Structures are given as C-alpha cells and as structure tokens.
Amino acid sequence: MGTVSITLNHFSAATVFALFASIVFGITHRETTREMVKYGLYCFAMFLGGALVAGWAMWLLRR
Amino acid sequence: MANSTTDKTKTAPAESISVMSVLAPAVGWLIPGAGHLIQRRWIRGLLLFASIVTLFLLGLAMQGRIYRANGGDILDMLGFVGDLGAGGLYILTTVNDWGQGAIAFATADYGTKFMIVAGLLNFISIADAYHIAIGKKQ
Numbered sequence: 316m317g318t319v320s321i322t323l324n325h326f327s328a329a330t331v332f333a334l335f336a337s338i339v340f341g342i343t344h345r346e347t348t349r350e351m352v353k354y355g356l357y358c359f360a361m362f363l364g365g366a367l368v369a370g371w372a373m374w375l376l377r378r
Numbered sequence: 379m380a381n382s383t384t385d386k387t388k389t390a391p392a393e394s395i396s397v398m399s400v401l402a403p404a405v406g407w408l409i410p411g412a413g414h415l416i417q418r419r420w421i422r423g424l425l426l427f428a429s430i431v432t433l434f435l436l437g438l439a440m441q442g443r444i445y446r447a448n449g450g451d452i453l454d455m456l457g458f459v460g461d462l463g464a465g466g467l468y469i470l471t472t473v474n475d476w477g478q479g480a481i482a483f484a485t486a487d488y489g490t491k492f493m494i495v496a497g498l499l500n501f502i503s504i505a506d507a508y509h510i511a512i513g514k515k516q
Contacts, residue, residue, distance in 0.1 A: 321439040321485075328488045331436065332495065335429040339499045342422050343506040346516060 333362035399511040406507040407465040410500045413507025426503045434467045434496035442489025444468070444477030457490070463497025463504075 323331065341355025398417065406413025411427030414420075438444075445457035461468050471477050477493070509515040 319439045320441060321436065323436075323440065323485060323488065325484070328485075328492075332433070332492065335433045336495065336499060338425055338429045339502060342425060343502050 329363060329366045333359050333366070336362060396511065399508060402507040402511040403504045406504045407463075407500065409466050410464070410496075410503060413504060414510065417507065417510050419510065430464070430496050430500050430503065431467065433492050433499070434464050437489040437492030437496065438471065438477055440489030440492065441486040442477060442491070442493050443486070444471050444493060446472065457494055460494035460497045463499075463501045464493065465500060468497065 337355045337359035340358045341351045341353075345351045345354045402413040402417055404413075405416055409427070410430035411423040411425070414423035414426060445454055445461050447458050448454070506515065
C-alpha cells in the first residue's frame with residue numbers, strides 16, 4: 316500500500332484508537348444493547364481521559 | 379450424616395462441542411466480525427468488522443510495520459502474535475508485501491501499534507463469538 320499515506324497527530328491517533336477499541340470492548344464485554352453502549356462510552360472516556368491524564372502527569376514530571 | 383435433599387451444589391453445564399463452536403471462531407479469525415454474522419448477530423458483527431478492519435487499514439496507511447514469524451527478539455514475536463490475530467487481513471498484507479515500513483517517524487509507530495491492537499481486538503471478538511456459539515452469551 317505504497318500510494319496511500321495518512322498522517323494523524325497524537326490526539327487524533329489517541330481518539331481513533333479509543334473509539335474503535337471502545338466499540339469492541341462494549342460489544343464483547345456486556346450482554347444487552349444498553350449495557351454495551353454504556354460500557355463502550357465508559358471505556359472511551361477512560362482511554363482518552365487516561366491518555367490526557369498521563370500526558371499531563373509526564374509534563375509535571377518533566378518540569 | 380443424612381443426605382441433604384436441599385443440596386444445591388450445581389455442576390456447570392458441559393460445553394457443547396457443536397459445529398458452530400468451531401466454525402464461528404475460525405471464521406471470525408479469518409474475517410473480523412464474521413463469527414458473529416454467521417450466528418445472526420448482524421449489528422454486532424458489522425460493528426466489529428468495521429472497527430477492526432478500519433483500525434488495521436489505518437495502521438497500514440500510516441506506514442506501520444507488519445511483523446513476521448522470523449524468530450526475532452521477544453518484542454518482534456509479540457508483535458507477530460498480535461498481527462496474526464487479524465487473520466485474513468494479516469494474510470492479505472503479507473502476500474502483497476505491505477507493511478514493510480522502517481518506522482522512521484511517530485505516525486508509523488502508531489500505525490504499527492494500530493495493527494497489533496486490531497489483531498488483539500479480533501482475538502477478543504473470536505472469544506465472544508465462541509461464547510455465543512456455546513450458549514454462554516446471548
């Protein structure tokens with residue numbers, strides 16, 4: 316696939332990763348549709364929020 | 379000691395080895411989400427297919443590297459195991475010699491990880507398809 320090239324910045328890459336991982340987690344870890352959606356949203360928040368928190372924590376350490 | 383008639387010990391139901399319990403994981407490995415589709419979980423199957431395939435293809439488009447079974451260091455082997463989870467996508471990629479980037483920049487590194495994670499997510503998806511097949515999940 317030499318002709319197709321995509322560049323994502325760090326935040327976009329984190330968001331895309333969180334989105335698709337959360338969809339899979341939601342579907343595979345819960346039984347009902349409502350629970351799947353709820354857990355998927357929770358996972359998305361944890362993935363993205365965790366990345367943001369970790370980033371700021373590293374910034375603090377670097378200071 | 380009298381036998382307890384109220385003994386409530388339960389034995390776990392034996393897993394039924396059915397055709398579907400073998401077919402669903404196998405098909406699900408080859409085509410992400412297909413293990414759910416053949417069991418008529420249409421929306422779940424399509425969402426799993428879209429998520430895993432998109433993540434893998436994005437990884438390729440970001441010039442990520444695909445690992446092969448070349449017996450390199452432990453991280454290379456782990457990467458190979460992760461990539462292998464993508465099944466048909468991995469086969470397609472290696473046959474066409476894609477994913478041979480040198481990971482020279484950050485985006486390519488993310489791409490490499492995207493493909494590994496896509497494979498690992500497919501392993502989870504396969505397990506879910508198996509649980510549906512044996513009746514452990516609806």
